[in-house]
Structures are given as C-alpha cells and as structure tokens.
Amino acid sequence: MIKVALDAMGGDYAPSVCIEGAVSAVKKNPNIHVVLCGPEAEVKASLEKLGYTGNQISVVDAPDLVAMDEHPVMVVKKKQHSGLVTCVALQKKGLVDASVSAGNSGAMMASCLMILGKTCDEFSRPPIGVALPTKDRRIVLVDGGANVDERASTLVDFAIAGSAFAEAYLGIENPKVGLLNMGEEEHKGPAVLQEAYQLLKSAPVNFMGNIEGRDLIAGKADVVATSGYTGNVVLKLLEGFFEMHQEMFGTIDTPAGKRFSEMWDYRATGGALLLGLNGIGIIAHGRSDALAIEKAVEVAAKYAEADVANKVNARLAAIKSEEAPKA
Amino acid sequence: MIKVALDAMGGDYAPSVCIEGAVSAVKKNPNIHVVLCGPEAEVKASLEKLGYTGNQISVVDAPDLVAMDEHPVMVVKKKQHSGLVTCVALQKKGLVDASVSAGNSGAMMASCLMILGKTCDEFSRPPIGVALPTKDRRIVLVDGGANVDERASTLVDFAIAGSAFAEAYLGIENPKVGLLNMGEEEHKGPAVLQEAYQLLKSAPVNFMGNIEGRDLIAGKADVVATSGYTGNVVLKLLEGFFEMHQEMFGTIDTPAGKRFSEMWDYRATGGALLLGLNGIGIIAHGRSDALAIEKAVEVAAKYAEADVANKVNARLAAIKSEEAPKA
Numbered sequence: 001m002i003k004v005a006l007d008a009m010g011g012d013y014a015p016s017v018c019i020e021g022a023v024s025a026v027k028k029n030p031n032i033h034v035v036l037c038g039p040e041a042e043v044k045a046s047l048e049k050l051g052y053t054g055n056q057i058s059v060v061d062a063p064d065l066v067a068m069d070e071h072p073v074m075v076v077k078k079k080q081h082s083g084l085v086t087c088v089a090l091q092k093k094g095l096v097d098a099s100v101s102a103g104n105s106g107a108m109m110a111s112c113l114m115i116l117g118k119t120c121d122e123f124s125r126p127p128i129g130v131a132l133p134t135k136d137r138r139i140v141l142v143d144g145g146a147n148v149d150e151r152a153s154t155l156v157d158f159a160i161a162g163s164a165f166a167e168a169y170l171g172i173e174n175p176k177v178g179l180l181n182m183g184e185e186e187h188k189g190p191a192v193l194q195e196a197y198q199l200l201k202s203a204p205v206n207f208m209g210n211i212e213g214r215d216l217i218a219g220k221a222d223v224v225a226t227s228g229y230t231g232n233v234v235l236k237l238l239e240g241f242f243e244m245h246q247e248m249f250g251t252i253d254t255p256a257g258k259r260f261s262e263m264w265d266y267r268a269t270g271g272a273l274l275l276g277l278n279g280i281g282i283i284a285h286g287r288s289d290a291l292a293i294e295k296a297v298e299v300a301a302k303y304a305e306a307d308v309a310n311k312v313n314a315r316l317a318a319i320k321s322e323e324a325p326k327a
Numbered sequence: 328m329i330k331v332a333l334d335a336m337g338g339d340y341a342p343s344v345c346i347e348g349a350v351s352a353v354k355k356n357p358n359i360h361v362v363l364c365g366p367e368a369e370v371k372a373s374l375e376k377l378g379y380t381g382n383q384i385s386v387v388d389a390p391d392l393v394a395m396d397e398h399p400v401m402v403v404k405k406k407q408h409s410g411l412v413t414c415v416a417l418q419k420k421g422l423v424d425a426s427v428s429a430g431n432s433g434a435m436m437a438s439c440l441m442i443l444g445k446t447c448d449e450f451s452r453p454p455i456g457v458a459l460p461t462k463d464r465r466i467v468l469v470d471g472g473a474n475v476d477e478r479a480s481t482l483v484d485f486a487i488a489g490s491a492f493a494e495a496y497l498g499i500e501n502p503k504v505g506l507l508n509m510g511e512e513e514h515k516g517p518a519v520l521q522e523a524y525q526l527l528k529s530a531p532v533n534f535m536g537n538i539e540g541r542d543l544i545a546g547k548a549d550v551v552a553t554s555g556y557t558g559n560v561v562l563k564l565l566e567g568f569f570e571m572h573q574e575m576f577g578t579i580d581t582p583a584g585k586r587f588s589e590m591w592d593y594r595a596t597g598g599a600l601l602l603g604l605n606g607i608g609i610i611a612h613g614r615s616d617a618l619a620i621e622k623a624v625e626v627a628a629k630y631a632e633a634d635v636a637n638k639v640n641a642r643l644a645a646i647k648s649e650e651a652p653k654a
Binding site for chain 2: 069145148149180181182185191193213214215216218228229230232233235237239240241244245247248249252256260
C-alpha cells in the first residue's frame with residue numbers, strides 16, 4: 001500500500017475538490033491510501049457527505065489555514081498545524097510515502113526544503129520537474145516555477161536534475177538536454193543563458209544546445225532546462241492554448257483527437273515533482289478540480305512506487321561528487 | 328500607390344519565395360508597388376521565370392549577401408549593398424514607404440536603428456511589436472525579440488510603445504497593459520519584473536497588473552509587455568503548438584475552425600513592426616514561405632497607409648516630454 005498525504009485545504013476549490021479527488025483516487029486504485037490533512041471535523045463531514053466508508057482514507061487533524069500569498073518560510077515556522085505543513089511532516093516521520101498540495105506553492109516548496117531537506121548541499125535550488133506533453137510523448141521541463149533570478153550554474157543544476165528525472169520516471173536513457181532560448185546559436189539570448197550554454201558544454205549531461213519553442217513542442221529534446229519564470233510562462237501558455245482549443249472544438253472524435261485532449265489536459269500531468277529533495281513533494285495546480293487532485297494523488301503514488309526521488313538523488317549525488325574535484 | 332522595399336535575399340528560402348510572394352502581393356493589391364532589393368540579374372531571372380511582366384515591381388541591384396549569424400552592426404557598416412541594408416536606405420531617401428526583410432533580424436534591427444533613427448532619444452531600445460492572435464481578437468505583444476537583458480525602465484518603454492501601437496494599428500482606445508509574469512501578485516517573479524511593476528503603476532499607460540500565460544491567450548490584456556527573450560519564446564511556442572494542431576487535425580471544417588486556422592497561422596501576422604523608429608521596418612519570419620512574404624508586404628503597406636509609425640512616434644514623443652519634468 002502506497003501512502004499519500006494530501007493537503008485537504010490546498011487550492012482554489014478546497015476542501016471539497018480535494019476530498020472528492022481523494023475518494024476517486026482510492027476507489028480506482030486499491031493500492032493507494034490517502035491521508036487527508038486538514039480540519040478534522042470539516043474533512044470528516046465532507047467524507048460522510050460523499051458516502052465514503054472505506055478504509056483507504058484516514059484523516060489527520062490540521063486546523064491551521066494557509067493563504068495563497070502568505071510568506072513561505074513563515075508558513076513553515078508558524079503554521080505547523082496546517083494541512084500543507086502536516087502532510088510534509090508526516091513524510092519526514094516515515095508515516096507516508098509522498099505529500100501533495102495544491103495550495104501556496106512557495107510554502108509547499110519551503111516546507112519540503114526545510115522539513116525533508118536537500119539531497120546534497122551542492123545542489124543549490126530544487127526546481128520543479130514537469131512531465132510535459134509534446135507532439136507524441138512526454139519530456140521533462142525544469143524548472144516549472146520554483147525559482148527566480150537563477151545564476152547560470154543553477155540552470156546547469158536544473159539540466160542535471162531534469163536528466164535524472166527523465167531517466168528515473170520516463171525511462172529515457174542518456175536524455176538530450178536543450179536550453180530554452182530565442183535562437184539556436186550559442187551567442188543568442190540573455191547573458192545568463194550564454195553563460196549557461198558554455199557551462200553545459202562540459203557538464204555531465206547530454207547537451208544538445210539551445211532549443212526554441214517550436215522544437216520544444218515537436219519533442220526534439222528529452223529535457224528542456226529553463227528559468228522558473230520562463231518555465232512557468234510556458235506551462236500556463238500551453239494550458240491556455242489547450243483550453244481555448246477545447247472551448248472551440250471540444251474533444252475531436254478521432255483517435256488522434258482523443259489522445260490530444262487527454263495528453264494536453266493539464267490535469268493529466270497531475271502535479272509536478274520537486275527535484276533533489278529527500279522525499280516526494282508534489283505541487284498540484286492551484287485551480288485543481290477533483291479530477292486534477294485524483295491524478296495528482298495517482299502520480300504521487302507512481303513516483304513513490306518507482307522510487308523516483310531516490311533514483312534522482314543517487315544520480316545527483318554521483319554527478320556532484322564527480323564534479324567536486326574540478327571545483 | 329504604396330511603395331514597399333523587400334529584401335529579396337532575406338530568409339531561409341530566399342530568393343525564390345521572396346519574389347513569388349512579391350508577385351502574389353502586387354497581383355492581389357493594385358495599390359502596392361514592390362521594390363525588390365537583391366542581385367539584379369538573379370532577381371530579374373526569377374521574375375521572368377514567374378512570367379511577371381507588370382509595372383508594380385521594380386528591382387534595385389544589391390549584390391552583397393548577409394548571413395544569418397553576421398554581426399548586426401558590421402552588416403550595416405560593411406554590407407551597404409546588400410538587399411537588407413538597401414531596402415532600409417531607400418526608405419531613408421524617401422523612395423519607399425516601408426522596408427521588409429525575413430533575413431538576419433538583428434541586422435534588420437540595426438539597419439533601421441542606424442539608418443532611419445529613433446523617434447526620440449529618451450526611448451531607449453526599440454522593440455518589436457507583434458499583433459498577436461488570442462481567443463477572439465488580436466492584441467499587442469512587445470517585445471517580440473529585438474532586445475535582451477532589459478532594465479525595468481526599458482520594459483516600461485515597451486508598455487508605452489505597445490500602447491501607442493495598439494491605438495494606432497488596432498484602434499484600441501486606452502489599451503489595458505499587462506506585464507507577463509508567473510503570478511498575479513505584485514511581489515511575484517524576477518526582480519526586474521517586480522521593479523517594472525512598481526514603475527508601471529505610475530507610468531502613462533493603463534496598467535492592469537501582472538498577467539499570466541492563460542489570460543494572455545484569453546485576450547484579457549490589450550498589450551502584453553515582456554522581455555525580448557520571453558516574448559520570442561512565447562511566439563515560437565504558440566507557433567509550434569498551432570503547427571502541431573494543423574498536422575494532427577488540418578483545418579477543422581466549421582466557421583470556428585477556419586477562423587482559428589487563419590488567425591493562428593504565423594503567416595497571417597505577416598511580420599512584426601519595429602516600434603519607435605522614424606519609418607516602417609518590418610521583420611518577417613526567417614522561415615517565411617511565399618504566402619508569409621506576401622502577407623508581410625501587405626502588412627507593411629497597411630502600416631504605411633495607416634501612418635502607424637508617425638502615430639506611434641507622436642504618442643511616444645508626447646509621453647516622453649510629459650515625463651521629462653519628473654526626471
């Protein structure tokens with residue numbers, strides 16, 4: 001049984017969609033147990049309303065509430081009895097295998113960093129790894145929005161972490177890494193990207209050079225490394241384009257149409273993994289509905305089952321120790 | 328008669344598609360005259376091959392060739408007899424109304440800047456204004472990729488220039504300006520965006536705050552201000568997504584489907600305008616085909632006819648002179 005802790009109060013439509021999503025997830029997956037963290041009475045009342053009486057869901061009381069704009073570090077320090085912090089703390093104690101929140105993503109990031117800890121000190125800033133759809137398969141986009149104002153060396157860390165994630169989760173051997181830029185030539189783009197390009201040439205990744213937006217969609221890279229800001233813009237733009245498409249045409253009734261609508265629906269991605277932590281912290285979309293939460297719980301269980309965090313960490317540690325003598 | 332100078336040697340598929348595009352443009356538009364700038368013998372031979380014998384196209388000999396990776400400023404200095412530089416120089420002399428190149432975009436930018444000149448000294452770095460499709464109408468994205476590593480004050484200039492362009496070309500009064508960011512709150516995103524947010528609050532534009540990718544697609548802003556790097560990533564990503572869609576589904580046979588395919592085809596945009604120059608410099612897509620060139624010529628003529636450059640410049644000058652006493 002895989003145990004997934006879920007912040008019952010996280011996201012724009014919490015708690016109802018969280019509880020609904022948890023119920024769907026356990027009904028469809030007999031190997032998943034969800035620990036709902038939130039105000040006990042409220043959560044239990046919702047469960048009862050949904051008529052759930054099984055033993056694959058339990059509730060841990062966490063009465064504190066976290067607002068979307070609260071300062072991340074303050075949340076970890078002052079809101080220890082929130083659903084968000086509690087679901088991470090349970091993992092630290094070894095009581096659950098993964099933690100999911102659709103709430104304040106900065107606070108989730110800070111909780112994971114401060115409570116679970118980084119896998120190695122050299123790995124500067126844990127990024128969000130996203131299994132992004134492209135034309136015919138998923139690739140890894142990193143960072144999906146955990147960081148801002150990265151140095152060139154941090155972008156190299158993103159490339160390394162993304163490669164490890166692509167290997168461990170998507171099973172891609174020696175993944176090709178592209179640096180998202182506004183041209184293919186190495187002197188193109190902002191200074192920090194030009195510097196990162198030079199560092200990546202001798203980094204322990206399979207660097208293919210700069211990649212542009214068109215080739216990202218065409219799936220020409222296995223891993224796309226970019227700043228948290230740009231990565232987040234990319235994610236939300238694709239989400240918006242897909243939603244416009246669905247609104248205009250619905251799901252097109254052909255095999256390709258069904259596959260397209262399934263693959264590009266942000267809910268199918270089910271939340272993104274923080275890379276380089278001692279554990280599994282999943283950031284789900286703030287506007288998750290019940291289906292998105294269900295998928296996030298399923299993805300969390302998949303990550304836990306495939307031991308993704310440990311595999312990524314082993315790879316990071318190996319690379320970082322190889323790099324050390326050069327420094 | 329509107330006179331448009333076209334760099335016959337610009338772009339990945341020059342010269343053939345340039346000459347083909349010019350012929351289509353003049354056949355469809357009796358009010359457009361195209362001046363093809365390129366190696367005379369070669370260009371004339373192509374025209375003959377296409378059987379064009381009308382008097383809406385003339386050829387100006389410009390034998391120098393410009394590579395895609397040549398240094399922009401060097402091109403202006405050393406390649407004065409290239410198609411690219413010639414088509415801008417003709418405008419400076421008052422012989423044509425607009426100049427179009429699908430070639431080295433940095434060189435086109437430098438030519439326009441050095442030969443046509445900036446409209447006011449205070450306007451730091453001319454950006455590319457793109458009439459970007461969204462769900463149901465075009466809005467302005469600025470900068471589409473002319474600049475990198477902008478300061479916060481330059482992003483404010485982009486917002487001003489984009490507003491002026493939206494008014495002059497799209498006829499939007501008092502356009503709402505959004506700053507492309509990874510969250511709506513003003514403390515979100517890279518430091519330069521946080522600083523730009525504060526400056527925009529008191530800038531002479533109708534600032535609506537940060538905007539995310541989803542809302543950009545939904546058309547919630549009239550003008551989206553962003554760095555040249557991010558703007559370029561946005562453009563190419565949308566292009567890639569649209570192309571994938573066309574490859575999968577073709578043009579969907581409904582009114583909405585036809586409208587979608589027409590509007591989102593990058594060729595329909597027909598090239599982007601450099602803002603804040605004393606003239607009309609159009610940067611067309613490097614991989615333009617004949618249709619894209621035809622549209623770029625048509626758009627150039629539209630800009631000239633609507634006197635867009637002068638209107639944008641008048642607005643910029645007025646705003647910059649109002650701003651001056653505060654400095």
